[in-house]
Amino acid sequence: MxxxxxxxxxxxxxxxxxxxxxxxxxxxxxxxxxxxxxxxxxxxxxxxxxxxxxxxxxxxxxxxxxxxxxxxxxxxxxxxxxxxxxxxxxxxxxxxxxxxxxxxxxxxxxxxxxxxxxxxxxxxxxxxxxxxxxxxxxxxxxxxxxxxxxxxxxETRYDTLLDQYEPGMTVKELDKVFGGLREQLVPLAAAIAASKHQPDTSFLRQNYDKQAQKAFSLRILKQMGYDFEAGRLDESTHPFATGLNTGDVRITTRYLEDDVTSALFGTIHEGGHALYEQNIMAELDGTTLSTGTSMGIHESQSRFWENVIGRSKPFWQHNFAALQQQFPGQLDVTLDQFYRGNNIVQPSLIRIEADELTYNLHIIIRYEIEKMIFNEGAKAADLPAIWNDKYKEYLGIEPPTNAEGVLQDVHWSGGAFGYFPSYSLGNMYAAQFADTLERELPNFWELVSAGDLLPIKEWLSERIYKYGKLRTPSELIQNVTGKPLDPQYLVKYLEKKYSEIYKL
Amino acid sequence: MxxxxxxxxxxxxxxxxxxxxxxxxxxxxxxxxxxxxxxxxxxxxxxxxxxxxxxxxxxxxxxxxxxxxxxxxxxxxxxxxxxxxxxxxxxxxxxxxxxxxxxxxxxxxxxxxxxxxxxxxxxxxxxxxxxxxxxxxxxxxxxxxxxxxxxxxxETRYDTLLDQYEPGMTVKELDKVFGGLREQLVPLAAAIAASKHQPDTSFLRQNYDKQAQKAFSLRILKQMGYDFEAGRLDESTHPFATGLNTGDVRITTRYLEDDVTSALFGTIHEGGHALYEQNIMAELDGTTLSTGTSMGIHESQSRFWENVIGRSKPFWQHNFAALQQQFPGQLDVTLDQFYRGNNIVQPSLIRIEADELTYNLHIIIRYEIEKMIFNEGAKAADLPAIWNDKYKEYLGIEPPTNAEGVLQDVHWSGGAFGYFPSYSLGNMYAAQFADTLERELPNFWELVSAGDLLPIKEWLSERIYKYGKLRTPSELIQNVTGKPLDPQYLVKYLEKKYSEIYKL
Structure with a gap:
């Protein structure tokens, strides 16, 4: 050549x-x-x-x-x-x-x-x-x-918008994956709501010292392998991660004095984004490829660390005693109570406060509405009614006001149509990656319960992070898991987790 | 027109x-x-x-x-x-x-x-x-x-370099002012060294809590009228002030645990720079004129606040009790002892550690050597000997090593020839401005001893700060004081202050 x-x-x-x-x-x-x-x-x-x-x-x-x-x-x-x-x-x-x-x-x-x-x-x-x-x-x-x-x-007008945030993603594919997801999550959420075994969360709401919260957040970031010589943790009103270059990937969090888990899971979430950006191969340094490949893949990493790892029982088998020590006398519950309290599922009106399961229904509603606007000519005047009908249908609740309904998110006012699907794509990618990871690292959950997260970070770096934008989202999911995106991994993960918690 | x-x-x-x-x-x-x-x-x-x-x-x-x-x-x-x-x-x-x-x-x-x-x-x-x-x-x-x-x-080759940092400044003028200064400061420093009334400084060296130092620094910045909604105080190895725009003028300081005054006077110094940048008129916003007019004028403001105000007895009449309260049991000296301890004069080898008086001799030596390099062809090989001779002549001490002599400053390695004079110009401008200020605000020292520094900040803003780069240094000194730069103001100020302290 x-x-x-x-x-x-x-x-x-x-x-x-x-x-x-x-x-x-x-x-x-x-x-x-x-x-x-x-x-x-x-x-x-x-x-x-x-x-x-x-x-x-x-x-x-x-x-x-x-x-x-x-x-x-x-x-x-x-x-x-x-x-x-x-x-x-x-x-x-x-x-x-x-x-x-x-x-x-x-x-x-x-x-x-x-x-x-x-x-x-x-x-x-x-x-x-x-x-x-x-x-x-x-x-x-x-x-x-x-x-x-x-x-x-x-292929459709809305495809043009999707492609901005998730290169290659189409309405055709999303209809399929979101359709499958919706059909299975709606009855699952209903079964959970009907269960008699609801977790108690009251102990989470106390006055938790901010400095102690920060100390514990730092402990977890260190466990995850976040490199503090290539980043820093600050505070901001809305937590975020920003990759300036691979040697400078910063995260922020927000400490709520009356909620011990908000900053903690927020920090793990942003830490997941940061691990991605810190571990991109040096060959891409100084180029526009040295960043995450899409919003959806990025979100898969924040959610993998926050939910799959951070809200798992093995993770707390290792960390719960340390958390109790950090707040003497304040967390007088069993590991199981703590685990269940952090995994409550409840249909709710507000997306950003939703749990790991119903969150996806919030996203599917927004996806369907955006598609109606750009592919079916739905008018702005019709959106509140459409919104409320869908919340009733999928989540069984209806917003009493538009403030708690169609007005809740900033995205549309900023013109970010096509962005919402990334969040649920992240959940689906995360579950599918996790399935491969569990098979390739057979002692995966032992590592988590030993607090030994570095081999997991290494696996993710080697299979996902290092490529930056060099691989498209669909190439990544195919290369890593051997299959295209499939919502069944998320459904199975959620069914397994919540069947146990809610004894379905 | x-x-x-x-x-x-x-x-x-x-x-x-x-x-x-x-x-x-x-x-x-x-x-x-x-x-x-x-x-x-x-x-x-x-x-x-x-x-x-x-x-x-x-x-x-x-x-x-x-x-x-x-x-x-x-x-x-x-x-x-x-x-x-x-x-x-x-x-x-x-x-x-x-x-x-x-x-x-x-x-x-x-x-x-x-x-x-x-x-x-x-x-x-x-x-x-x-x-x-x-x-x-x-x-x-x-x-x-x-x-x-x-x-x-x-006019001479070195004039070209001077003009970069102090527009309009010439060798002709500097020879005159530095000549006058040197002739009077050399004998004054010698008289001070011979005095039997040397201040005690041992009490300054103890372990002073960093958080308490910071709290006191913030108190003084507030007193000076530093606007915390248009700035912030951080830490860095080398303290500095940076004016990003008039609404964002930041300062940094460094806290030494074994020295209560280092961070304090450092903060006042940078605070003086910051007051200048915060108070430039809005009409210059967003233009290259919205900054200090020269290094020398900028330095006059940091040094006015640090030395003329911050090292004065009236300032401590107001603030000493609060400082004592900040460090219970640690400052068991009289106001007079404290004041004298903070105004010790001693010939020393290192410029950045020098006192308010001998500092100027360190600068004059560098000025004379730079002039020799560019106007008289002095060679790099000759500099250590020239340096040592001048230290012996002006300060009565000779560096035992080049590390403590000609090698001590970073400036020359970075090509910043012509910069050093700014520091002493700052001292001279400051003394001359202070003379006018004392006459125009007849209750000047009463204000200082009442901790009421805002009228002083207002006067400086109105007469100096607001103009930014709209006036040249020589226009400013002429307009504000009615006279061109004259080293006698600094000489008089130093003679008066140190005659009293050292009972000359």
Whole structure:
């Protein structure tokens, strides 16, 4: 094979590096804003972020970049590139085409509209005023529709939106997996609700010292193999993880004084995201491939660590005594009571407070509604009624107000249609990965109950984390588990876990 | 007057805004690096900083900017600009000419050389190995000489370097003021050394609780009028202040457990820098004029607050009891003993540990040596001997090693020739401003002894801070005090203070 040393390669790689550098700089600016930047500097900071984002956008849509891409895409040239270079070319091309198709003026209008809609949403949620919010939501939907037209609809219009967050994911596939999931989770949730063996959770609600909570969170992060020389733990109102580069992956948490598990499971969740970003192969350093491959795969890791590991009995067999010591006299319950208390399942109105099982129904409802908007012409005016009907059908409860219903999430006001499915994809991926992991590491649960989580982190690093964006989500799930995404793994996992807890 | 609405104005102002935005982004990246960024992310972070700095340099030297400047400099156009716009044009022009005269390749070589020299300097200082460092220093000097040639020498070659840090400052003026200062401070220091009334400082050295030190530092910052909604206090190895924008001016300090005053005076010092940056007029927001006008004026504010206020007896009349309460049983001395202990004067070898008086002699020595290098052809090989002779002549002591002599400061390895004078200029400006302030606020010392520092901050804001870079250092000192810079104010201040303390 002849290696075609195109002149476009060096400036192309230089541009990729620069885009990554902008990304890291913006990442630090956002992290700083959310972890204690002084209030009075925020307006100017927004302008700085706007300025840098604008430069980054300009660079990512420059005609030169388009020319280099075209040159590198010539079959003879392309085949002479390394695997990483090829993936950089295809990924950058996708992003490039997506970006250049939106006229800058339209994009800027969209940013303004979303910013106004987000502000209005906050007010409307507080005042339970859907009618006040509706015209803003209509505008955001209208711009999104224009974007779909400009990008070009895929198999369905909503497919175009899904692809932004989960490359390659389609309505066809999601209908299948979410359909299967819904059919089995709705009766399971009903059986759980009818069980006489409901866990007690009252002991979780006491005044738990914040410093002790922090100490315990640090203990668990260390156990997971989070590298504190390549990260740090801070506080913020909304917990998050941010991968600046593989040597600097930060997490934040929020300590609630009246809830011992909120910060703990939040920290494990963000720690899962962080392990992913800390363990990407060095060959991808400084490129746009050095990050998680999709929202869904990222969420699979946060949820694997939070739910599959963190809410398991073996995990607490190792850690419960230490938690009791951390809060002397406050956790006077048995391991079994503690385990059951942390795994209560209850239909509820609010997604972000939902348990591991019913959470998926919240997502399926949002998925179905988004599909109705973009594929079936559902109108903003109809959404509250659609929302409430679905909650009644799938969860057996109906929101008494729109604030507790259709107004609860920020996503739509920001134009993030197509994002919600990632959360449940994460749960499904996690269960399917866990199934393979249990077979390939036969002493998996012994390791967990011994607090020896590092072999698990190593397995995940070797099979998933190290590839960053080099593999697509569907390649990853196929390569790691030998099968395409299948919701039955999640269903089986949930059935097994909750049959035991609720003695079904 | 006709206002000439040049088409160049809008893109010029847009560029200025963008340069300021880059400056803020880089400021956050540096702050982050120095306040706890994880070790393993630092290499990549350096590349991000390099990338952004490169973009900023490109923007500040773009041919378009040159054209807009030329257009705006047309007399008819220029006279139609506002005062702020005119100053932006002249300042940007100066920076532009300075930058475009250096070929990018030479500049990059210089960056590499300085980086190598700084690493070598660290080693050489630790190993007391001046000979090992000398070839690196020679290279740095050589590049600086080339820069002077490219920039074009001013009245003398060293003037070109001075002007970078203190616009308008000349060898002619510095020879006069430093000459006057040296002639009077050398005998004053000698008289103090001969005094029988030496202060006791032993009580300062105990184990002082860090949290209590921090609480007291916060108390003093609040007293000074530092706005905590427009800033924050963190820790770092080398204390610094950084003005990101007027609403976000951060300071750091370092707490030494065995020294109660190090963090305290360090915090007041950085707090003085911060008050300057927090109180620049809103009209300059988002422009490159929204920062201190020079290193010397900036240093005058940190030193005014640290020395004139913070080391004065009235200040401690108000604050000493609170300090004693903060450290129960540890400060069992009288106010007078405490005041004297904090104002000890002693010839010493190390600049950064020097007292308020002899500090100036350390600076004058460096100034004279830098002048010898660039105006009289002194060679790197000769510097240790020159250094040691001057220390003997001005301070009466001779460094036993080069590590404690010519190798002690990092500045020269980084190519920062011309920077040192700023420190003493700061002291002189501070004393001259203080003289006017005392006359214009006749109850000045009563305010200090009542802990009522806000009127002092207001006066400084109104007369100095608010102008940012809109006034040059010489305009400021002339406008505020009615006179050009005169070292006699500092001499008088020091004579008065130390005559009393040492009963001369």
């Amino acid at each position: 002849t290696v075609h040393n195109s002149k476009a390669l060096a400036p192309f790689l230089e541009t990729v590096k620069k885009l990554k550098a902008y990304g890291e700089a913006l990442g630090v600016l956002y992290w700083d804003l959310r972890t204690g930047a002084p209030r009075k500097g925020m307006d100017m900071r927004s302008e700085v972020i706007g300025s840098l984002s604008g430069d980054m956008f300009k660079l990512s849509t420059s005609p030169e970049l388009g020319e280099w891409l075209s040159e590198l895409e010539q079959p003879e040239t392309f085949s002479g590139l390394s695997e990483i270079e090829r993936k950089l070319v295809t990924d950058t091309r996708e992003e490039y085409d997506r970006s250049v198709k939106i006229p800058p003026k339209l994009y800027e209008e969209h940013v303004v509209i979303c910013s106004q809609a987000e502000s209005k949403w906050e007010e409307a949620k507080a005042a339970n005023d859907y009618e006040g919010f509706q015209p803003y939501l209509e505008k955001v939907i209208d711009y999104t529709q224009q974007f779909i037209d400009l990008w070009g609809p895929k | 006709t206002v000439h609405n040049s088409k160049a104005l809008a893109p010029f102002l847009e560029t200025v805004k963008k340069l300021k935005a880059y400056g803020e982004a880089l400021g956050v990246l540096y702050w982050d690096l120095r306040t706890g960024a994880p070790r393993k992310g630092m290499d990549m972070r350096s590349e991000v900083i390099g990338s952004l700095s490169g973009d900023m340099f490109k923007l500040s030297t773009s041919p378009e900017l040159g054209e807009w400047l030329s257009e705006l400099e047309q007399p008819e156009t220029f006279s139609g600009l506002s005062e702020i716009e005119r100053k932006l044009v002249t300042d940007t022009r100066e920076e532009y000419d300075r930058s475009v005269k250096i070929p990018p390749k030479l500049y990059e070589e210089h960056v590499v050389i300085c980086s190598q020299a700084e690493s070598k300097w660290e080693e050489a200082k630790a190993a007391n190995d001046y000979e090992g460092f000398q070839p690196y220093l020679e290279k740095v000097i050589d590049y600086t000489q080339q820069f002077i040639d490219l920039w074009g020498p001013k």
